[in-house]
Amino acid sequence: MNNENRSPRKEVIKNIAIVFLAVLLVLTFFSNTFMNYTLPQVSAVYVSQGTISEQIRGSGTVEAAESYEVKFDQTRTIKSVAVKTGQTINAGDTLFELEDSDSDELTQAQKDLEDKELDYKKAVLAQSDSSKYQSDYLEIQKAEKELSELQAKYQAALAGTDPLSSALNDYNSLKSRSDKLTKEKEDLNNQLSAVNADTSDDMINLTGAYYDTLRADKDRVTELEKKVETAQSDYDELSKDVGADTDYASKIEETRKSIESATVELNQLYISLYNAKADDDTTSISASIATKSLEIDQLQRDLSNYLAKSTTSGVLKTKLKNAESTLNKAKKNLNSAKDTLSNDVRSIKLEIKAKLDKVTAELDDVTLKLTNAGTAKDDATAAGYLSASQLELKISEQKDTVDNLYAALEIKKQTDSVTNESNQLDLEAKKKDIERQKKKVEKLKSEAFDAVVTAKMGGTVESVSVTAGSEVAAGTVAAVISVSDLGYTVSFSVKNDQAKKVKVGDKAEITSWYWGDSFSATLSEVKTDTANPQTQKTLVFNVTGSDISTGQTITLSMGSKGQPYSAVVPNAAVREDSNGKFVLVMEAKSSPLGNRYKAVRYDIEVLAKDDNNTAVNGLMGSEYVITTSTKPIQAGDQVRPAES
Template sequence: MADRRKNRSWVVRAIISFVAILALLTFFSNTIMNATIPKVMAQNATKGNLSFTNSATGVIEADTKTEVKSINGREIDQVLVRNYVSVEEGDVLLTLKPAEDLAELDKARADLADLEAAAQAAALTPSDDDFSVQQDAIRSAQDTLNAANEALNAANNRDSLIATAQGNIDYYSSIIPGLEATADAEAAVVADYNDQITAAETELNNINLQIANLENMGVTLPSETAAPSETSSEGTEETAPTTAALTTQQQNLVDLNARKAELEAQIADLNTMRDAAQGRLDEASASLGAAQASLASAQADLQAAQALPSVADAQADVNAAQSSLNRANTALSNAQATAAATAVTTARTNESREEQIAAAEEKIAKLEESLTCTEIVAPCSGLVYGLVVSDGNVMTENQVILTIIPDDSTYSVKFNFKTSVAQNLSEGMELTVNDAYIDQCRITNIYPDESDPREKRVVKCALSSLEDIFPGTQITVTADRSNANYDHVIPASAVIHDNSGDYVYIIIESSSPLGDKYVVKRIDVTVEETDGALCAISSKDGKDDTLNQGMIVTRSEKPLHNGDRVRLEDYSNPGSGS
């Protein structure tokens, strides 16, 4: 009895020790986990009002301008103007380096033509330097040697090639029956659906004939039947609703129409299921065809490997091919040596002629760089803008080297506004300009932006100022201030942007015996408006209720990812947390 009590006491102490150790491990595991979970701040989205400025920036453009184009190939000697200076019509804009006499250019071209004619005549003279026969023999011998080497390599690897081909044959032979069974099964399913569709369509056609016969007999649906008219006390006729029971033919017509609707729905469902089965059949047939093609290829590889010659025979073919190539190379060397002696005199003559042609081409190239023009003048009076050349530049074809804006030119600028803002604007209105030297910015046209015609509008404005207006400079305008009420207003810091767009993290809370658990969920949003500190958002998928599932993360100590576990923290109180 004493031993039994002693054993029981030992078991109780062991259980108590196990429970204590388990509790201790649970405490430390939670503590370590909490130390690794990122801390975040969060708050619920609230309804609120945002006030913001509708402004935009644009680049000033001249409405009237004259482009001054280049002279192709001419080198600029000196540019005499700069951007934003006024010129008069006829003023010299830039000078060009002088060109040589055109008569010299014409003579040089004639001399070159004579030299090229002589060279062409010499080229037509037969020579002994045609080695095409010998070269063809070398190429043929080289091809034969390459093929012999490939056959030798294949013969050395014959066993490996056979093993690989046989392995592929075994594999595809093992999977093809299963693929054939799958294809046959799907074909049977498709055929069964087709039979059901045919039967339903046949029944539907019969019902349509019965309905047509009843309608031809004058049978109508109950809703089309009216009760006989009665005469009221005032002498007028009134129509009373019928209460008579349906006739047998009317009941038959009602039943037929109900069956017709049932069959039409059944046929639509069968067609959908048949199409799905056909897709699976096509996929199975494609897999089967690919496996069969691979099997045929492996069988061909096996036959080719088994037909390879022995290593000794293949080596003999290589030796013979190498001897043929050596003989072909020797024949070419002999032919070239024979032709070399004959070509010495001809080469000297041709060399002299080629030197003369090269000198003539060089002279012509230099002469063509210059023409008779020595300067480019202003075609009209105005302001120089967009100058893109400088001293020493060689101009290219159709290059716009600068633009002249007439003194009487007007100026305009284009701004991009949201469609919701542009709806409050109209032609003739004036926008507030942030740049003091612009006196007036008046709207002349409003039209959709090609890049986003639904959401954006281009607002074109005419500018006026007592001071000079310079094209190419930017100005900013304010259309108005707006304010609106929104259902979901959050701090701007809560909105994150990546390549997919804007999004926020919602905290999903769950409870367990070990405590509360917080996990973040990514919600893609659209930023409807912002005032810099706050912004109004809506769910991109239109389901704004998802924004009310929990608090929205406004700050995190480290980057978050969808599904991350977090713990709430009040950064304003370092000692708080959960």
């Protein structure tokens, strides 16, 4: 009995235990399910093998491959500025026009030369024994005096205040005017001769207006002469056709009367034939009737002929009258055209003759003045006056004379004293210094009147820093020219490890919008980036293209040849923190309630990278790397895979 009571209780306990475990299992399942839905959801891909072609990209502004600065060696005044910023120029184009004037540098150089020469002379005199070399000093002083006089004459000649210069100026001015008037007189005589010319070639010496007028008049006369000739020919032909015998009215009247008379006679013959008796001989009557009939037929034909000729004669007479009218009108027009030509010829001759008389009178006056100016020039020359060029040569010769006298004195002193070597070296140094200063002065003189500054090479004007009327000091940069003739460059900075993967001579492609064609970009230089010298390099490319110009911004791309790698992951899978680069691998762990997934860190080394993928070292090749997640995750976090 006790056993029977115990069995139902066990069954109850057993059932309660089963229910409890079932509830516990259900709660555990739902607990895991709810927890899974709160975990970050991740997308992952398996590590694969592949080829990576690294691309290096960058943007830069197109610049000229080279530029140069336009500077002045002397202080000059700007007369005009011929270019502006951004303007494209060619080699030889005018940049600036300068005022013709002595610069401060030339004035100072001349003063320095005078000071050096004076210093040299003083040094020479200081070493000399005045009593011993007195004659040499007097000769030098005399030569220097002559030099001063020549220089004074030279300045007067330049100013045109001496008799010879004044006479030369007058003579040259009058000679130029005389030559011009002589040419005008010759042209006017040629025009006068050409007025009566018949052909265009002979009339070529006439001026435009005269030529046009006479050519039109003569063409009109020629045209009307042809019309008169044609009208005369037509009139003569019609006159022949009309003939001398044109009185057809009387002939017609006579012929009609003859026909009437013959008809009456024929009727009488028919009456006689009718009245004849049967035995009468009518042979003669019949013969007369036949003869008279033939006569009447002939008269009828003559009448028709006369009537036809009368009609034709009337038409011809009308045409002849019209032809005569046309001929008379043509002759009248021809006479009028000849009168116009004659009047125009007379008028043009009078105009040319008036001009010729005026030019001849002025030429006679100028010739007389020229003769007087020539006499004045000859008198000034005979009096010993020299032209500026002759004086310049004399001054050069006199300077040589002075220099030779000093040199001779120096040699004389050297001969007299061998103990003065130190001073002599100083003199030689001073002399060489003088020669250098002379060359400097000559150079500045030659440049002082160079009134135009031109471009050495073609290109684009980057900047202009002067204006018309301003005075520019020596050494000032007046303009900067980008030399487009030497090509264009584009540069941008990249990381040091990227720079190691390219070399000079590598080609790049343009990836930005570009209108032109035939584009080419070649790496010409790899240099340190001045802004970030520790971590970056600057790549410089030589670029060409049909539409390349300075100031454009273009984007270039270049890459190395593709290399195969055993472990390639998407770029999105690569992460980085203070410890370096790594990937998170999703690893699964089995449990009674299913798989659980965990993000595990794998440290990697990046071997290569392109736009989409990265080749790495540190993975076996079978890992399931995480690329994206719905929430931020870290190594060790539990995750759930994205639903496929």
